[in-house]
Amino acid sequence: xxxxxLFYAFASVLIIAAVGVIASKNPVHSALFLVLAFFESxxxxxxxxxxxxxxxxxLVYVGAVMVLFLFVVMMLDINVERMRDGYTRYLPxxxxxxxxxxxxxxHVIWYRSQNLPFLTVPEPNPxxxxxxxxxxxxxxxxxxxxxxxxxxxxxxxxxxxxxLTMRKRPGxxxxxxxxxxxxNRDDRVRLVKDDAGTETET
Amino acid sequence: xxxxYAPVLIFMVISGGLGLVLLFIGLALGKGQKDPEKTSPxxxxxxxxxxxxxxxxxxxxxxxxxxxxxxxxxxFLFPWAISLDQVxxxxxxxxxxxxxxxxxxxxxxxxxxALEWD
Numbered sequence: 001x002x003x004x005x006l007f008y009a010f011a012s013v014l015i016i017a018a019v020g021v022i023a024s025k026n027p028v029h030s031a032l033f034l035v036l037a038f039f040e041s042x043x044x045x046x047x048x049x050x051x052x053x054x055x056x057x058x059l060v061y062v063g064a065v066m067v068l069f070l071f072v073v074m075m076l077d078i079n080v081e082r083m084r085d086g087y088t089r090y091l092p093x094x095x096x097x098x099x100x101x102x103x104x105x106x107h108v109i110w111y112r113s114q115n116l117p118f119l120t121v122p123e124p125n126p127x128x129x130x131x132x133x134x135x136x137x138x139x140x141x142x143x144x145x146x147x148x149x150x151x152x153x154x155x156x157x158x159x160x161x162x163x164l165t166m167r168k169r170p171g172x173x174x175x176x177x178x179x180x181x182x183x184n185r186d187d188r189v190r191l192v193k194d195d196a197g198t199e200t201e202t
Numbered sequence: 203x204x205x206x207y208a209p210v211l212i213f214m215v216i217s218g219g220l221g222l223v224l225l226f227i228g229l230a231l232g233k234g235q236k237d238p239e240k241t242s243p244x245x246x247x248x249x250x251x252x253x254x255x256x257x258x259x260x261x262x263x264x265x266x267x268x269x270x271x272x273x274x275x276x277x278f279l280f281p282w283a284i285s286l287d288q289v290x291x292x293x294x295x296x297x298x299x300x301x302x303x304x305x306x307x308x309x310x311x312x313x314x315x316a317l318e319w320d
Contacts, residue, residue, distance in 0.1 A: 003204065006211075049203055056277045064270040071262050125203055136285030140293035147296060150278070151303040154271050158307035161271075162316045165264040 007047055014040035027073045035066050049125055052132040264316060275304055 017040060020033035038061045045054040125131070139147055282289070282297050311317060
């Protein structure tokens with residue numbers, strides 16, 4: 001009963017936040033609405049007793065991915081007026097995507113109404129059941145190949161990010177502390193004899 | 203299981219409610235006189251020079267994306283640490299290979315100078 005009420009509360013906030021993402025004029029506000037949407041979906045996952053996924057969603061998406069999104073939004077140097085122009089241009093494409101999503105949701109609801117045996121609602125987990133523990137016990141044994149592949153994908157992401165964004169700027173004056181420390185007197189001081197025969201340091 | 207998260211829910215309700223109440227008090231009790239001079243941006247007595255939106259250096263993006271990658275690596279470590287007694291030596295070796303592959307990436311970005319901020 002309480003969980004049903006909570007589901008509706010979280011789901012309605014999620015929908016409001018999702019509408020806010022596309023409706024707000026300021027792209028930074030859109031990104032912050034997306035943070036709220038991620039947070040609410042984490043709550044929904046928690047209601048489905050997928051604790052680990054819920055916490056990871058907050059940790060990775062809210063904590064890291066949205067920081068990246070905000071950087072990108074700020075880096076794009078968006079002109080708000082110019083962005084409005086694209087509204088009618090991309091409307092047909094948006095309508096097609098919306099139609100596909102509506103059809104998919106309708107499909108799921110239709111499936112549910114068929115009362116197929118594999119679609120029964122699972123029982124709530126017993127006390128002391130750890131979702132994270134169960135996940136770990138299969139992830140590192142049964143699905144170990146996929147797990148190792150994940151590290152290769154992450155390695156690829158590191159290499160790709162560095163190749164795309166690293167650039168050496170020519171003519172940049174860089175301070176090399178090791179060189180500064182290793183310098184000695186002979187590198188810097190030269191003794192010059194002038195006409196009067198006195199030695200001067202230059 | 204959900205009952206263990208009840209304190210989190212109570213915390214969310216109180217903090218969210220407090221935020222809304224504070225906003226509402228400000229809205230209800232404030233006089234809200236708005237005139238163009240009051241709402242205009244103030245920049246040390248000057249007119250504002252330019253838009254606040256400006257280009258960021260792409261290197262911020264690099265730092266953020268490298269952070270995400272190692273954040274994900276940490277996310278893989280948590281279930282492993284919890285279920286270590288179940289996965290045993292096999293799981294230990296599996297995690298060793300996982301970390302070794304990522305250390306290759308770490309050494310690459312270090313040697314390449316991606317962590318430097320010249």
